[in-house]
Amino acid sequence: MAIFIIEESKRCLQCRDPQCQKACPVMTPIPKIIKMFKDNELMEAGEILFENNPMSVVCSHVCNHEAQCSGHCILGKTGSPVRFFDIEKYISDTYLDRMRFTEAEKKGVSVAVIGSGPAGITVAVILARNGYDVTIFERRSMIGGMLTYGIPDFRLPRSLLTKYTRMLEGLGVKIRPNTTIGGALNIERLFKDGYGAVFVGTGVWRPKTLGIRGETLPNVHFGISYLSKPGVYDLGKEIAVIGAGNVAMDVSRVALRHGVERVTMYARGKRIAANAEEVEYARIDGADIEFGMQIVSIDKDGPNFKIARFDEEDNLIGYEDEIVHVHADSTIIAASQGPKDKLLLTTEGLEGSDKGLLVVNEKMMTTVPGVFAAGDVVHGSKTVVHAVKEAKIAAEGIMEYLENRKTEENTEE
Numbered sequence: 001m002a003i004f005i006i007e008e009s010k011r012c013l014q015c016r017d018p019q020c021q022k023a024c025p026v027m028t029p030i031p032k033i034i035k036m037f038k039d040n041e042l043m044e045a046g047e048i049l050f051e052n053n054p055m056s057v058v059c060s061h062v063c064n065h066e067a068q069c070s071g072h073c074i075l076g077k078t079g080s081p082v083r084f085f086d087i088e089k090y091i092s093d094t095y096l097d098r099m100r101f102t103e104a105e106k107k108g109v110s111v112a113v114i115g116s117g118p119a120g121i122t123v124a125v126i127l128a129r130n131g132y133d134v135t136i137f138e139r140r141s142m143i144g145g146m147l148t149y150g151i152p153d154f155r156l157p158r159s160l161l162t163k164y165t166r167m168l169e170g171l172g173v174k175i176r177p178n179t180t181i182g183g184a185l186n187i188e189r190l191f192k193d194g195y196g197a198v199f200v201g202t203g204v205w206r207p208k209t210l211g212i213r214g215e216t217l218p219n220v221h222f223g224i225s226y227l228s229k230p231g232v233y234d235l236g237k238e239i240a241v242i243g244a245g246n247v248a249m250d251v252s253r254v255a256l257r258h259g260v261e262r263v264t265m266y267a268r269g270k271r272i273a274a275n276a277e278e279v280e281y282a283r284i285d286g287a288d289i290e291f292g293m294q295i296v297s298i299d300k301d302g303p304n305f306k307i308a309r310f311d312e313e314d315n316l317i318g319y320e321d322e323i324v325h326v327h328a329d330s331t332i333i334a335a336s337q338g339p340k341d342k343l344l345l346t347t348e349g350l351e352g353s354d355k356g357l358l359v360v361n362e363k364m365m366t367t368v369p370g371v372f373a374a375g376d377v378v379h380g381s382k383t384v385v386h387a388v389k390e391a392k393i394a395a396e397g398i399m400e401y402l403e404n405r406k407t408e409e410n411t412e413e
């Protein structure tokens with residue numbers, strides 16, 4: 001690995017106007033990092049990456065690099081682009097192992113972070129590094145959100161989450177696992193207990209149902225539920241996966257690793273939402289995709305479809321009358337997720353969109369003063385790096401809010 005990335009770093013042209021960097025949602029200073037790596041400034045480079053994006057090492061594994069950094073590298077126009085993400089992986093992984101923080105001057109103000117996915121972790125890191133006392137409330141037993149309970153471990157090693165837990169502890173962040181806010185405790189109680197601000201990074205965990213007959217049958221499951229603990233499911237030998245987005249690709253690949261012999265994904269259209277790379281991997285692993293299949297119902301023996309008709313440009317123009325039945329021991333629905341409504345139902349003044357996503361202003365503050373939000377719960381199911389980008393704005397917003405409040409309190413005295 002080390003030799004490969006050294007060679008890779010030597011190929012970088014150190015562009016003055018780096019297209020790779022411009023295509024990164026968090027503007028990672030790519031040529032600068034590559035230069036520091038070549039100049040043996042590994043820990044310094046790691047620090048810059050971490051300060052810019054606390055999820056840097058995670059992003060090096062799971063970002064859509066084709067659409068971002070490497071897809072825009074100038075060298076890709078004539079040959080192969082620089083694989084910056086491999087260099088980033090090495091630097092950020094090493095940094096996470098060896099990092100030491102100097103203790104920040106304490107502000108004496110507590111902030112509650114609800115949810116420990118990429119958005120929650122990013123906010124917790126920034127606030128703790130700025131001297132705030134942070135407590136994370138996490139519904140599940142382990143931190144990481146979709147990194148732990150969604151993305152399969154063969155794409156993102158779980159050992160990373162152990163490193164993140166240790167890093168947060170090192171920063172003095174307190175974690176309350178198995179604690180749902182909007183259940184026995186709510187946001188109002190957090191403020192009553194003295195938290196100066198609250199951050200909501202609760203993601204989207206409610207599987208979207210198809211509204212068709214058969215979704216409650218015992219042989220039918222939701223993709224997102226399956227991925228959170230695949231070992232507890234007995235799916236049989238042949239399964240049908242409804243959908244062909246990234247979640248469907250992960251479901252298929254995980255199922256093939258858990259004893260399922262035949263996996264077929266069914267897509268309504270001919271253009272699919274998943275990244276090209278994910279589709280290729282799923283095919284290599286042995287999954288099939290059938291296009292032009294509109295699910296209409298599911299039986300105990302598998303799903304039923306209408307066959308779509310397309311024009312010459314692959315636009316869907318209608319369906320055949322006939323219904324086609326496909327045998328499957330289990331059917332898994334992987335048709336995206338929406339937010340749960342616990343916080344909306346239990347927080348006075350908190351407004352959601354018609355999809356239940358939280359409404360925020362440009363500083364990521366919700367309609368309740370002092371309550372900020374970012375990540376999937378704001379923009380719907382997206383990516384780790386987009387959650388980080390917004391979480392950074394939210395962390396700045398929280399600090400500004402707390403500073404303004406302090407000034408107001410001092411003026412009143």
Ligand SMILES: Cc1cc2nc3c(=O)[nH]c(=O)nc-3n(C[C@H](O)[C@H](O)[C@H](O)COP(=O)(O)OP(=O)(O)OC[C@H]3O[C@@H](n4cnc5c(N)ncnc54)[C@H](O)[C@@H]3O)c2cc1C
Nearest residue numbers: 115117118119139145146150181202203375376382383384
């Ligand atoms: C199968 C799958 C594969 C994916 N693959 C990729 C990929 O390859 N690359 C990529 O960039 N993105 C990928 N994503 C998307 C990415 O994981 C998310 O965009 C990202 O995790 C969103 O971060 P978040 O912090 O907003 O929310 P989440 O990661 O969803 O974290 C939310 C956290 O809040 C907790 N929580 C929820 N409600 C409460 C409550 N009321 N009280 C306390 N805690 C609560 C949850 O338990 C969870 O830990 C994938 C998603 C899925 C489902």
Ligand code: SF4
Nearest residue numbers: 012013015020073074
């Ligand atoms: S575009 Fe490619 S060659 Fe240019 S700085 Fe970025 S990684 Fe290096």
